[in-house]
Each structure stands twice: as structure tokens, then as C-alpha cells.
Amino acid sequence: MTTTFADLTTMRVGGPIGHLHVAETGAEAIDVLRAATAAGDPLLVMGGGSNLIVGDVGWDGTVVKMASTELEMDGQLVTAAAGVEWDRLVKATLDEGLAGLEALSGIPGLVGGTPVQNVGAFGTVTSDVLDSLSVYDRQTGLLERWTSDRCGFGSHRQSVFKRSDRWVVLEVTYRLRRSDQSRPVEYVDLASKLGIEVGGTAPASDVREAVLALRRTRGMVLDPEDHDTWSVGSFFVNPVLTEVPDRARDCPRYPDVKGTKLPAAWLIERAGFPRGYGEEWGNGTVALSRRHALAVTNRGGATTSEIMKFAAHIREGVEGCFGIRLGPECDLVNCSF
Numbered sequence: 379m380t381t382t383f384a385d386l387t388t389m390r391v392g393g394p395i396g397h398l399h400v401a402e403t404g405a406e407a408i409d410v411l412r413a414a415t416a417a418g419d420p421l422l423v424m425g426g427g428s429n430l431i432v433g434d435v436g437w438d439g440t441v442v443k444m445a446s447t448e449l450e451m452d453g454q455l456v457t458a459a460a461g462v463e464w465d466r467l468v469k470a471t472l473d474e475g476l477a478g479l480e481a482l483s484g485i486p487g488l489v490g491g492t493p494v495q496n497v498g499a500f501g502t503v504t505s506d507v508l509d510s511l512s513v514y515d516r517q518t519g520l521l522e523r524w525t526s527d528r529c530g531f532g533s534h535r536q537s538v539f540k541r542s543d544r545w546v547v548l549e550v551t552y553r554l555r556r557s558d559q560s561r562p563v564e565y566v567d568l569a570s571k572l573g574i575e576v577g578g579t580a581p582a583s584d585v586r587e588a589v590l591a592l593r594r595t596r597g598m599v600l601d602p603e604d605h606d607t608w609s610v611g612s613f614f615v616n617p618v619l620t621e622v623p624d625r626a627r628d629c630p631r632y633p634d635v636k637g638t639k640l641p642a643a644w645l646i647e648r649a650g651f652p653r654g655y656g657e658e659w660g661n662g663t664v665a666l667s668r669r670h671a672l673a674v675t676n677r678g679g680a681t682t683s684e685i686m687k688f689a690a691h692i693r694e695g696v697e698g699c700f701g702i703r704l705g706p707e708c709d710l711v712n713c714s715f
């Protein structure tokens with residue numbers, strides 16, 4: 379039976395895959411990448427499929443799914459292959475007495491995806507802990523070792539890897555701290571759950587448990603029984619603007635290197651789309667999560683085109699209300715809204 383993207387992504391939509399290669403090692407991935415490039419075969423690299431939506435037409439070419447699982451700890455440096463499951467890495471580092479990743483507990487996907495969108499949660503982003511990575515350059519055919527400063531981190535959820543098919547991340551090294559105490563907790567809800575002041579620290583394993591508990595209340599830990607988690611997490615990116623329109627003057631604001639960042643969830647809810655919105659819209663297969671307005675969810679049986687139609691509907695509503703056009707945080711392939 380043909381594998382589809384619906385089988386391999388957390389949104390559970392998307393059409394058939396031409397040729398699927400599950401690469402068990404970095405070397406195997408490079409071989410497939412070289413062969414596909416030489417043959418001029420369209421190529422798509424994926425990890426856990428938790429930030430990716432592909433059209434109902436699927437992908438008529440090669441898909442490389444990273445599945446390399448080497449993991450090495452050397453002092454405070456931890457090196458993981460692109461195919462290591464992210465949360466397995468977080469737990470393994472905490473079990474080894476290494477702190478730094480605790481706030482990123484419970485995020486779906488694989489190690490190779492973390493630098494792509496500079497994954498972050500509860501005040502920690504990948505670039506805070508990333509030491510270096512190995513990257514294969516499809517244009518030159520070279521394997522290179524990059525330090526964090528080459529990755530183009532800066533503005534919210536950006537990197538040079540995002541939406542570029544030039545580089546493939548093969549392995550990532552994180553610089554952690556040998557300590558049982560967390561990084562300072564800057565996030566109000568998390569500090570309050572831990573019973574500490576904002577800026578204080580707590581045992582890193584307690585922070586992990588508190589983060590997982592908070593994420594579950596928001597439908598942000600994958601659960602096949604729970605449609606609120608059939609998503610890509612945040613569907614829309616928090617907009618960064620050089621000038622905030624007057625209509626959005628009441629919206630909370632956060633500084634960003636490129637301007638002012640506004641919370642997209644606030645804009646969506648205030649534009650008349652509460653959590654759970656959509657169950658009465660269309661044929662009921664797509665709705666906002668009942669626990670988080672930023673997550674577009676598949677209620678069962680949705681297609682990519684239904685997801686796109688719904689996303690366009692939300693975007694138009696927000697634009698009409700505030701004059702701010704929301705864009706996707708996830709990667710859209712062979713589909714758009």
C-alpha cells in the first residue's frame with residue numbers, strides 16, 4: 379500500500395509519497411540525497427512530520443525521512459543524530475544530570491527539526507543551547523560543521539534552514555550544564571505552577587513535569603485519542619511588525635529583533651474565533667483546538683484542502699478586524715491558503 383503524508387504527519391493529512399526512504403544513518407541519508415539530486419528527482423526531507431502539511435496531491439518524488447538514532451554525551455556536550463526523537467533526548471539529558479532542555483519537554487518531532495524553526499517553549503529556544511551542527515549542502519555536495527552563529531537565528535522561529543531545500547541537518551550538538559537545577563524560569567504560568575518567583579530556578583526534573591502538565595492542558599502533547607493534538611502545534615506564526623495598527627492597540631506586545639511581536643492567539647480570539655471554533659463551520663472535520671486558539675486541528679477525516687480553506691477563513695477574519703495578515707508557522711508543501 380502507498381504511504382501517504384496522512385500516515386506520517388501529526389496533522390494526519392496529505393496525499394501519497396512517490397518514493398519513501400527511511401534513512402537509518404547520516405551516511406545513508408547523504409547517499410539518497412546525492413542520488414536524488416543527480417537524477418533531478420524532487421526531494422523532500424522530513425523528520426517527525428509535526429510541523430509539515432503536504433497537499434492532497436502528495437509528493438511525486440523522493441521523501442527522505444530521517445531515522446538515524448546515535449546519541450553521545452561528552453561532558454556538557456550532547457550530540458544527537460537528526461532522527462533522534464526530541465523528547466527522548468530531553469529525558470536522557472535530564473537523567474544524566476544535564477540541565478538546559480527541561481523547558482522544551484514534550485515538543486513533538488525529531489532533533490533535526492529543532493534548528494530549522496529554532497524550536498522554543500516557555501522562554502527557552504534551541505539557539506540558547508545549540509553549540510554546533512553537521513549540515514549537508516545539496517548545492518555543493520559538501521558536509522560541513524557549523525557553529526550556531528551561521529544558522530541565521532534571530533527573529534521569532536527563523537533560521538537559514540527554514541523553507542530552504544539547500545541544507546539538510548544530519549546531527550546537532552547541544553551545550554548543556556551539569557546541574558540538577560533548571561535555567562531561570564521566566565514564564566509566569568510555569569513559575570506559578572512550580573511555586574517559585576519568575577526568574578527563579580527549580581529542580582530541572584520538576585520543571586520537566588510542570589511543563590508536560592501545562593502542555594497537556596493546552597493539547598500540546600501528542601495523544602492519538604485526543605483530536606486537539608492532531609495539529610502542527612501553532613499553525614500561525616506570531617506576527618512581527620515594524621508598526622502596530624491602531625486597531626490592535628490593546629494587543630499585548632513583545633520586543634523582537636525585527637520589530638514588535640504580537641501573540642497571534644490573542645488576535646484570533648479577539649477577531650471572533652474562540653477555542654473550538656469551526657465545529658459548526660464547513661463539514662466539521664477542521665476546527666481550532668478546544669484548548670488553544672493557535673492550533674488548527676483535524677477532528678477526523680479532514681483533507682489538506684479543508685485545512686487550507688479553514689486557515690484562510692481565520693486569516694481573513696483577523697485581517698478584517700485588525701489589518702494584520704497572519705502567515706503559517708508550519709511548512710506548507712504543495713498547498714497554500
Ligand SMILES: Cc1cc2nc3c(=O)[nH]c(=O)nc-3n(C[C@H](O)[C@H](O)[C@H](O)COP(=O)(O)OP(=O)(O)OC[C@H]3O[C@@H](n4cnc5c(N)ncnc54)[C@H](O)[C@@H]3O)c2cc1C
Nearest residue numbers: 425426427428429430487488490491497498547610611709
Ligand atoms: C502538538 C504539537 C505541539 C508543538 N509544540 C511546539 C512548541 O512548543 N514549540 C515549537 O517550536 N514547536 C512546536 N511544535 C512544532 C514542531 O513540533 C516542531 O517544529 C518540530 O521541531 C518539528 O520537527 P519534525 O521532526 O516533526 O519536523 P517535520 O515536521 O518533519 O519538518 C518540518 C520542516 O523541517 C524540515 N526538516 C525536518 N528535518 C530536517 C532536517 N534534518 N534537515 C533539514 N530540514 C529538516 C522539513 O523539510 C520541514 O520543512 C508542535 C507541534 C505539535 C504537533
